[in-house]
Every structure is written in C-alpha cells, then in structure tokens.
Amino acid sequence: MITFHDVSKSFITNNGQKIKAVDQVNLTIQAGEIFGIIGFSGAGKSTLLRLINGLELPSSGSVEVAGQNLAQLSANELAKARQNVSMIFQQFHLLWSRTVIENVQLPLEIIGTPKTQSLQKAKELIELVGLAGLEDKYPSELSGGQKQRVGIARALANDPKILLCDEATSALDPQTTQEILELLININKRLKITIVLITHEMDVIQQICDHVAVMSDGRIIEMGEVVDIFKHPQHTLTRQMVQSTGIDMNESLIDLWAQYSNVYPKGTLIQLTFDEQTVDLPIVTALSQKYDIPISIVYAQIHTLKTDNLGKMIIHIEVEEAQLKQLLQSFINAGVQAEVIDHE
Amino acid sequence: MNNNPSLFEQYTNFDRVNWEKILSATYETLFMTCFATLAVFFLGITVGYLLYRTTQRSHKKTIVAQFLSGIVNLFRAIPFLNLIVLLIPVTKLLLNTITGPAAALPALILSATPFFARMVETGLRDIDRGVLEVADAMGMTAWQKFSKVYFPESLPTIVSGITSTAIALVGYTAMAGVIGAGGLGNLAYLEGFQRNNATVTLVATFIILVIVFLIQWTGDILVRKIDKR
Numbered sequence: 353m354i355t356f357h358d359v360s361k362s363f364i365t366n367n368g369q370k371i372k373a374v375d376q377v378n379l380t381i382q383a384g385e386i387f388g389i390i391g392f393s394g395a396g397k398s399t400l401l402r403l404i405n406g407l408e409l410p411s412s413g414s415v416e417v418a419g420q421n422l423a424q425l426s427a428n429e430l431a432k433a434r435q436n437v438s439m440i441f442q443q444f445h446l447l448w449s450r451t452v453i454e455n456v457q458l459p460l461e462i463i464g465t466p467k468t469q470s471l472q473k474a475k476e477l478i479e480l481v482g483l484a485g486l487e488d489k490y491p492s493e494l495s496g497g498q499k500q501r502v503g504i505a506r507a508l509a510n511d512p513k514i515l516l517c518d519e520a521t522s523a524l525d526p527q528t529t530q531e532i533l534e535l536l537i538n539i540n541k542r543l544k545i546t547i548v549l550i551t552h553e554m555d556v557i558q559q560i561c562d563h564v565a566v567m568s569d570g571r572i573i574e575m576g577e578v579v580d581i582f583k584h585p586q587h588t589l590t591r592q593m594v595q596s597t598g599i600d601m602n603e604s605l606i607d608l609w610a611q612y613s614n615v616y617p618k619g620t621l622i623q624l625t626f627d628e629q630t631v632d633l634p635i636v637t638a639l640s641q642k643y644d645i646p647i648s649i650v651y652a653q654i655h656t657l658k659t660d661n662l663g664k665m666i667i668h669i670e671v672e673e674a675q676l677k678q679l680l681q682s683f684i685n686a687g688v689q690a691e692v693i694d695h696e
Numbered sequence: 697m698n699n700n701p702s703l704f705e706q707y708t709n710f711d712r713v714n715w716e717k718i719l720s721a722t723y724e725t726l727f728m729t730c731f732a733t734l735a736v737f738f739l740g741i742t743v744g745y746l747l748y749r750t751t752q753r754s755h756k757k758t759i760v761a762q763f764l765s766g767i768v769n770l771f772r773a774i775p776f777l778n779l780i781v782l783l784i785p786v787t788k789l790l791l792n793t794i795t796g797p798a799a800a801l802p803a804l805i806l807s808a809t810p811f812f813a814r815m816v817e818t819g820l821r822d823i824d825r826g827v828l829e830v831a832d833a834m835g836m837t838a839w840q841k842f843s844k845v846y847f848p849e850s851l852p853t854i855v856s857g858i859t860s861t862a863i864a865l866v867g868y869t870a871m872a873g874v875i876g877a878g879g880l881g882n883l884a885y886l887e888g889f890q891r892n893n894a895t896v897t898l899v900a901t902f903i904i905l906v907i908v909f910l911i912q913w914t915g916d917i918l919v920r921k922i923d924k925r
Binding site: 405407430431432434435437438439441443445446447448449450458459461462490491492 | 824826827829830832833834835836837840844845848849851922924925
C-alpha cells in the first residue's frame with residue numbers, strides 16, 4: 353500500500369542550517385495493517401507521516417502510495433490522491449465554527465457529495481465512533497476523547513484507504529487513550545483501512561500495531577513485527593522503549609537496575625522473556641524446585657500485544673557459576689529467553 | 697424675548713428645530729454609513745486576505761506584499777480631513793459632483809478599508825495552523841479554503857472589526873460635513889454653529905449617539921451568537 357524507496361527529506365532552518373528530518377528511509381506498509389512508527393520528538397516521525405499524504409515531498413527517493421508516486425503528480429492529481437489518505441491529530445484540529453456533524457461533513461463538501469447523502473453518511477460515522485446524539489454540539493462543548501472521535505469520523509468520511517494518526521492519543525488521559533485505541537482497532541477490522549500511526553509511547557505500539565519501525569535522528573534503526581521487536585529488541589533505544597512499557601514511564605530500566613543492585617548487592621539478575629507458548633507455564637517454580645535454588649522475583653509483567661501475550665520477568669539468584677550456566681540452559685530449553693543483566 | 701438666553705434655554709429651544717431637516721440629515725448619515733460600511737466590508741476582507749496570504753512565510757518579502765502593506769499603511773496615516781479634501785478632484789471625476797452624501801463615499805471607503813483590512817489580517821493570523829493543515833490534507837482548493845476555513849474561523853474578529861469600523865465611519869461622516877456632504881455633522885455645523893442654534897447641535901449629537909450605540913449593540917450580539925470557541 354505504501355512504499356518508501358531511499359527517502360530523504362531536508363529542511364533549511366531560519367538561520368540557514370540544513371536539517372535532515374528523514375534520512376535514507378526504506379519501508380513497506382501492507383494494505384490493511386496497523387503500522388506504528390515510534391521515536392522521541394525530533395526523530396522525524398511527523399515528517400515521515402506527512403510524506404505519505406504529500407504535505408511534504410521527498411528531497412530524494414520516492415514515496416509510492418496506492419501505486420502512485422506522489423512527487424510525479426500534478427496539483428490536481430495530488431488533491432485527488434489525498435482523498436485516499438486521511439489524518440487525525442494530537443490536537444484534533446476541528447473547526448470550532450462547525451457543529452459535530454458539520455465537521456464530519458467537511459470532507460464530503462470538498463468532493464461535492466449531495467447534501468442528503470453526506471448527511472446520511474455523517475450520521476452513520478458519528479454512530480460508528482460512538483457519538484450518537486451529539487451531532488449538533490460544537491467542539492468546545494466536547495471532552496478531549498469526544499473531539500478525537502469527531503476527528504476520526506471526519507477522517508473516515510471520504511472512505512479513505514489509509515488513516516494517518518499523528519500522536520492521536522498523546523493529549524488524552526490513559527482511560528480515554530484505551531477507548532480511542534480500541535476504536536482504531538475496530539475501524540481497522542471493520543473498514544479494512546490501513547492505519548499508520550506515530551507515537552512516542554511504546555504502550556500504543558504494543559496494543560494495536562502489527563509492525564513497528566523505530567526512528568532516531570531521521571533514520572529507521574529497527575523494524576519488524578511487534579512481537580519480534582518485543583521479544584528481541586536489538587538496538588539500545590528499542591530495548592529502553594520495550595522495557596519502559598508497563599513500568600513508570602519516567603524511570604528508565606537502567607535506573608531500576610541501579611535500584612535492584614542496591615537491594616541485591618550480591619548474586620545475579622536475570623531477565624526472562626516468555627512468549628505466547630510459555631507465558632502461562634510455571635517454569636520458574638519448576639526449575640527452582642528441580643535445582644533446589646531459591647529464586648527471588650524482582651519484577652514481572654505480562655504485555656498484552658495485539659496478536660500475542662508476552663511475559664517479562666527479572667529474577668535474582670545467588671549460585672555458583674556452573675549452576676548458573678545450567679539454569680540458563682534449562683530456561684532456554686524450556687523456550688524462555690534468558691539473559692544475564694547484572695552479575696556480582 | 698430675552699436677548700441673553702440662559703444656557704439651559706440655548707440647549708432646549710426646540711421651537712427653532714426644523715425636524716424635517718433633522719430627519720433628512722439622519723437619513724443622509726445612515727446612507728453614508730451603511731453604504732461605506734458595506735463597501736469596506738468586502739474590500740477590507742479582500743485586502744486583508746491578500747495581506748495575510750502575501751506575508752506568509754513562503755511569500756515573505758515579495759514585491760506584492762511590500763506594495764500592498766505600504767499602500768495600506770499610507771492611507772491609514774493620512775488624516776481623514778486631509779484625505780477628503782485631497783480627493784475632491786478624484787470625486788469630481790468619478791461622480792461629477794463634490795457635494796451630497798455620495799461625494800463623501802470615496803474618502804470614507806478609502807480611509808476605512810485599510811483600518812478594517814488590518815483587523816481582518818489579524819483575525820486570519822489567529823486561526824489554528826493545524827486547521828489549515830487539515831484543509832491542505834483534505835485537498836481543498838483556494839476558494840474552498842477561504843469559504844470553509846478562513847472566513848468562518850475568523851468571523852468573530854471580522855464582525856467585531858466591522859463594528860468598530862462602522863462606528864468610526866459614523867464619526868467620519870460628521871467630518872465629511874465640511875465638503876457639504878450632508879448628514880447630521882453637516883447639520884450641526886450649518887445650523888448649530890453658523891446660526892448659533894445649540895439645540896440643533898444637541899439633537900444631532902443625540903441621534904449620532906443612538907446610531908453608534910445601536911451599531912455597537914448589534915455587533916456585540918452578533919459576535920456572541922457566532923463565537924462558539
């Protein structure tokens with residue numbers, strides 16, 4: 353559905369400096385999937401997203417959306433191609449001067465849909481996003497979550513093939529974030545729309561994405577299925593992001609490790625990763641009994657991914673080197689990924 | 697009859713008021729104000745939109761922007777009284793007369809348009825940039841962007857701007873009396889000042905106040921009604 357070939361995008365800042373916002377990016381996004389792009393602010397995610405609807409055009413390389421190279425289209429063709437791609441935003445960007453239903457009808461007015469038809473369509477969409485009864489309210493009368501629902505309904509009005517989400521849940525509280533994410537999954541399933549979202553929250557990726565790309569300084573440093581990235585994060589940044597899910601976001605795991613080593617000055621800290629097959633098995637207890645080793649559980653968490661469940665656990669043991677090796681091997685044999693993170 | 701009437705008598709000598717003249721002067725003031733306001737509304741929005749569009753980042757420092765901005769600043773700086781006298785030959789050429797309410801219109805419009813255009817420009821600048829991105833992302837044409845985003849989203853500023861402009865115009869019409877444009881200002885000058893009839897001046901002033909308050913009141917109500925922010 354979307355293909356990036358060696359795409360770079362540079363900007364000249366006001367003081368004449370050249371900044372590479374997107375640097376040599378190659379990626380493919382399949383039709384019907386939810387694709388997440390994660391990175392800290394300034395990583396180039398927003399620019400990458402805007403290359404998909406042609407709000408930005410690449411400095412080099414090519415972006416193909418639904419079989420069309422956006423850079424080669426005339427202004428008219430580009431406007432038409434944009435009808436296939438809709439966008440929702442962190443700050444919603446609704447027109448305050450229009451009611452809920454009038455906001456949803458806006459994209460239909462642009463393409464000249466007859467009034468009765470657009471009214472019908474808008475009503476259905478408002479129903480779909482769960483705002484029935486609020487058609488004639490103005491945005492200023494709505495909560496943040498409701499505003500984002502209007503944004504989603506508006507984005508769906510012209511039956512797009514692709515929905516771009518620009519930090520769509522970052523301005524919402526956790527409860528509302530959940531509701532909006534569920535709505536996005538629902539839309540993805542029911543309408544078979546390809547969703548591309550950018551976020552700085554790994555929780556969002558974890559919950560709804562099929563594939564993820566990790567961005568840093570304009571480059572994609574890691575990309576793949578969400579399950580694989582969660583199981584085997586390669587890059588340090590990705591590790592930090594994966595480990596930060598479920599833990600207080602303000603504390604990086606490195607800080608946590610420092611704390612653990614205060615509590616356990618001796619012995620070994622081991623990180624275990626359980627996948628879908630092993631997540632519900634009592635492997636730790638079994639091995640503890642088998643080798644008669646006391647095992648302390650320092651931290652444990654089950655990540656509910658869109659497709660899989662994944663368990664993360666940090667355990668502490670005090671054993672001889674030989675026994676440690678034996679234990680690690682036993683974990684691996686049982687299908688659990690085991691990794692020494694701090695030793696003596 | 698007392699040769700030295702008291703202050704109170706000077707202001708309340710309603711016998712000397714020609715109500716027919718008052719009525720026609722009121723009509724002339726209303727005509728000038730309404731016509732000029734209407735013209736300024738359309739011209740000012742056009743000029744304000746152009747000012748806004750040409751000074752956006754991509755167009756910055758283009759010749760058009762500088763020219764437009766220069767013209768607007770120039771006409772805003774000329775005092776109204778100078779402008780109306782300055783325009784006498786132009787008015788004569790355009791309307792074939794230099795007296796009567798219509799003769800005041802070119803000067804009224806020319807002086808109020810830059811004033812209002814700057815307010816329109818401010819209103820447009822205040823629009824959420826994200827909303828403009830939405831408009832682009834939806835593939836709106838320039839006209840759709842103006843009619844569906846720029847105009848409705850800046851309407852409260854535009855309405856309060858045209859209200860202030862209309863009130864300023866009422867004041868200008870009074871000044872336009874010097875070229876014999878008619879209206880309540882002219883009447884106050886001719887009857888009140890030259891013929892020493894303070895009552896007429898008082899009545900004319902009162903009517904002008906009523907007009908101004910009505911305009912302000914209507915404008916405030918409209919703004920409150922349309923501003924859903």
